[in-house]
Amino acid sequence: MNKKLIYLDNSASSRLDERVLETMKPYYFDTYAVATSEFAYTLGILSREGLDEAREKIATKLGGSAEELVFTSGSTESSNLAIKGVVKAKQKEGNHLIVSKIDDFPVLNSAKFLEREGLKVTFLDVDKDGLIDLEQLKEAINKDTILVSIQHANQEIGTVQDIKAISEISKDKKILFHSDATHSFMRLPINVSKIPVDLVTISSHTIHGPRGIGALYIKKDTPIKKHIDGGFQENNMRAGVENIPGAVGFAKAVELVTEEENDYIKNMRDKLIEKILKEVPATDLNGHRSKRTPQNANITFHYVEGESITLHLDMNGIAVSTGSACFSRSLEASHVILGIGGDHEQAHGSVRFTFGRFNDMKEVDTVVKVISDVVKRLREISPLYKKEKE
Amino acid sequence: MSIDTNKIKKVDCLDETCPVPLVETRKAIRKASPGDIIEVTGNHESSKIEIPMAVEALGLELLSIEEKNGNWIIRIKIPEEK
Numbered sequence: 494m495n496k497k498l499i500y501l502d503n504s505a506s507s508r509l510d511e512r513v514l515e516t517m518k519p520y521y522f523d524t525y526a527v528a529t530s531e532f533a534y535t536l537g538i539l540s541r542e543g544l545d546e547a548r549e550k551i552a553t554k555l556g557g558s559a560e561e562l563v564f565t566s567g568s569t570e571s572s573n574l575a576i577k578g579v580v581k582a583k584q585k586e587g588n589h590l591i592v593s594k595i596d597d598f599p600v601l602n603s604a605k606f607l608e609r610e611g612l613k614v615t616f617l618d619v620d621k622d623g624l625i626d627l628e629q630l631k632e633a634i635n636k637d638t639i640l641v642s643i644q645h646a647n648q649e650i651g652t653v654q655d656i657k658a659i660s661e662i663s664k665d666k667k668i669l670f671h672s673d674a675t676h677s678f679m680r681l682p683i684n685v686s687k688i689p690v691d692l693v694t695i696s697s698h699t700i701h702g703p704r705g706i707g708a709l710y711i712k713k714d715t716p717i718k719k720h721i722d723g724g725f726q727e728n729n730m731r732a733g734v735e736n737i738p739g740a741v742g743f744a745k746a747v748e749l750v751t752e753e754e755n756d757y758i759k760n761m762r763d764k765l766i767e768k769i770l771k772e773v774p775a776t777d778l779n780g781h782r783s784k785r786t787p788q789n790a791n792i793t794f795h796y797v798e799g800e801s802i803t804l805h806l807d808m809n810g811i812a813v814s815t816g817s818a819c820f821s822r823s824l825e826a827s828h829v830i831l832g833i834g835g836d837h838e839q840a841h842g843s844v845r846f847t848f849g850r851f852n853d854m855k856e857v858d859t860v861v862k863v864i865s866d867v868v869k870r871l872r873e874i875s876p877l878y879k880k881e882k883e
Numbered sequence: 884m885s886i887d888t889n890k891i892k893k894v895d896c897l898d899e900t901c902p903v904p905l906v907e908t909r910k911a912i913r914k915a916s917p918g919d920i921i922e923v924t925g926n927h928e929s930s931k932i933e934i935p936m937a938v939e940a941l942g943l944e945l946l947s948i949e950e951k952n953g954n955w956i957i958r959i960k961i962p963e964e965k
Contacts, residue, residue: 800902801933804909808940870936874929 499811499856503699503788503849504648504676509742510701510850516745517703520738528726528735544737547744554747555693555710556684563709563730564740568675571694571709572599572642574720574731575671579640579692580607582716583669587637589613593625595832597648599694600673604642613637622781623652623833627662634666641670645693646677649829649845650780651789653681657688664689669715675699675707679750680758680786691715697739701850702746706739749850758848759787761857765846766790768861773868779830779843790846793830793839794864796878797871802844805867811860814845838877890918896925897954904930905937912941912961920946921959931955 500508520543528544529537545559552562565571580590592604594616601616608614615633617625625643634641641663646653656672663670671692674683678695685693692715696707711717711730723732770776775795794802799815806813826840835843846860872878894911896904904925911921923934931948934957938945946958 798902801905804902804905805933805937805940808909808937871933874932876929 497810499852499860501811501813501846501848501852501856501860503852504845504847505814506698506704507701507849508851509703510746510749512749513702513742513745517738517742520741524737528737540737543741544735547737547740550744551695551708551747552710554679555695556686557710557712560728561685561711561713563711563727564735564743565707565709565731566705566736567698567707568597568673568694568696569599569707570731571696571707572597572671572673573603574709575692575694575711575717576600576603576640576642577607577720578717579669579671579715580612581718581720583639587639589615589635589637589639591615591617591630591633591638591641591643593617593619593643593654595619595623595647595649595829596642596644597673597675600642600644601828617643619652619832621834622784623647623650623829624781624784625654625659627655627658630659631662634662634668638666638668641668643670643672644676645672645674645683646681646786646789647780647829648676649827649843650791650833651676651785652780653677653784653786656683656690660688660690663691676786676789679747680755680788685710685712692717697743697746700746700750703739703742706736706743708743754850755787758850758852761848761852761854762787762790762846764854765848765857765860766792768857769864772861773865777839779833779835779839788848791843792846793835793843794868795838795842796875796881797868798841799844800841801871802842802864802867805871806860806863809863809867811863814847815841815843891920891922894921894923896923896927896930899925899930900927901929901933905933908934908937908957908959912943912959915961917961917963919961921961923957923959924954925957926954931957934959 524539526536526540528541548562549559552559592600604614619625643659645656660670669691672690673694675696679700691712693710698704719730721732777793779791803815826837830840830843894907896907908923935945938959944960946960949956
């Protein structure tokens with residue numbers, strides 16, 4: 494219980510960086526007023542300046558302008574706003590949406606909600622590595638298509654889509670393109686001035702920033718309607734008192750990510766994959782070998798269940814996640830692993846390891862050692878393994 | 884050895900399959916007070932092996948594994964100072 498925790502679930506949420514917290518503190522204790530215009534008291538103006546500065550910094554990193562960035566409560570809200578907002582604004586022009594089968598739940602469930610409301614939705618297949626087929630995308634587009642929403646990087650297997658090609662196809666057909674970049678923002682280059690993407694979802698919680706803050710990049714003049722009514726905050730796109738400490742922390746988190754850090758994370762990830770595949774029998778890497786986010790490794794340990802591995806690693810002081818959702822007692826398999834053609838056994842045996850700033854190489858050795866032992870022992874009691882050996 | 888019955892925390896996992904007994908055991912360990920004894924009852928064979936593995940990993944004391952009429956009872960001691 495007292496072991497030092499090895500945290501490898503940074504894509505679910507990451508530890509806040511102390512430097513981020515220090516940047517946020519003044520906006521809780523000193524400059525705590527609501528953001529106001531120049532016609533109000535000074536404290537509110539200072540809050541406004543803090544918010545504007547944060548917006549500018551993040552928008553610049555994306556290659557856009559401050560006016561094109563709307564702060565939200567996180568990537569779930571951003572993707573909901575992008576999809577529902579565009580569909581609402583363009584419902585008289587068409588009623589068809591295209592998403593991928595392995596997109597994250599904010600996109601998939603927004604699409605499914607709209608489908609129940611009468612929208613036609615195409616769920617694109619992906620190949621064994623998780624990549625969509627660009628020809629299939631072109632074929633799926635029809636005269637009623639109003640939006641294509643394909644994630645930049647996958648949340649579970651880390652596969653990175655060719656969003657430049659996807660955005661060019663969409664632009665060529667005069668269709669809006671949204672990409673959920675929650676798991677790639679700051680870990681991989683993305684520049685909206687070089688790629689004709691119209692909407693991009695980003696979040697703070699995966700890059701050692703605070704939770705409860707994200708943003709949606711909305712290219713200038715993109716038709717979109719807000720879906721939270723109230724005041725006129727966020728350029729009248731998202732009502733509610735702004736989360737200024739969150740926005741300031743998000744900007745600081747963005748500032749702290751460097752290319753060197755991404756290389757450092759990638760090296761740990763590569764070593765983990767190499768060692769596990771070499772040292773633990775009957776294992777497979779899920780997702781594309783090279784077109785993947787630097788922080789992600791997703792491995793199937795055949796003949797054992799991901800939840801059992803997760804529980805035993807936890808009791809050895811290691812936090813990872815699994816594509817299996819047996820905890821809910823529903824035994825639902827990961828839609829991503831099933832989407833890439835995996836069967837239920839592969840889905841239930843998959844484990845996701847995601848690295849962050851606070852991991853180190855020694856942890857990789859420890860994880861490989863512990864997981865080798867845990868998997869070996871779990872296989873000894875696995876009916877699937879016994880059957881395979883017979 | 885006399886056991887203070889107030890210190891025994893029972894976890895019923897009969898007819899539950901893997902990994903539920905382990906999840907419930909972990910929950911009981913997390914909520915236990917120093918000196919408590921966690922008594923898990925179940926009948927899923929794999930859990931009978933998995934729970935002691937977890938007890939070992941957590942550095943806790945496995946007091947006993949008792950088998951009776953196809954069921955098993957695992958007793959785990961929580962140290963006086965957690």
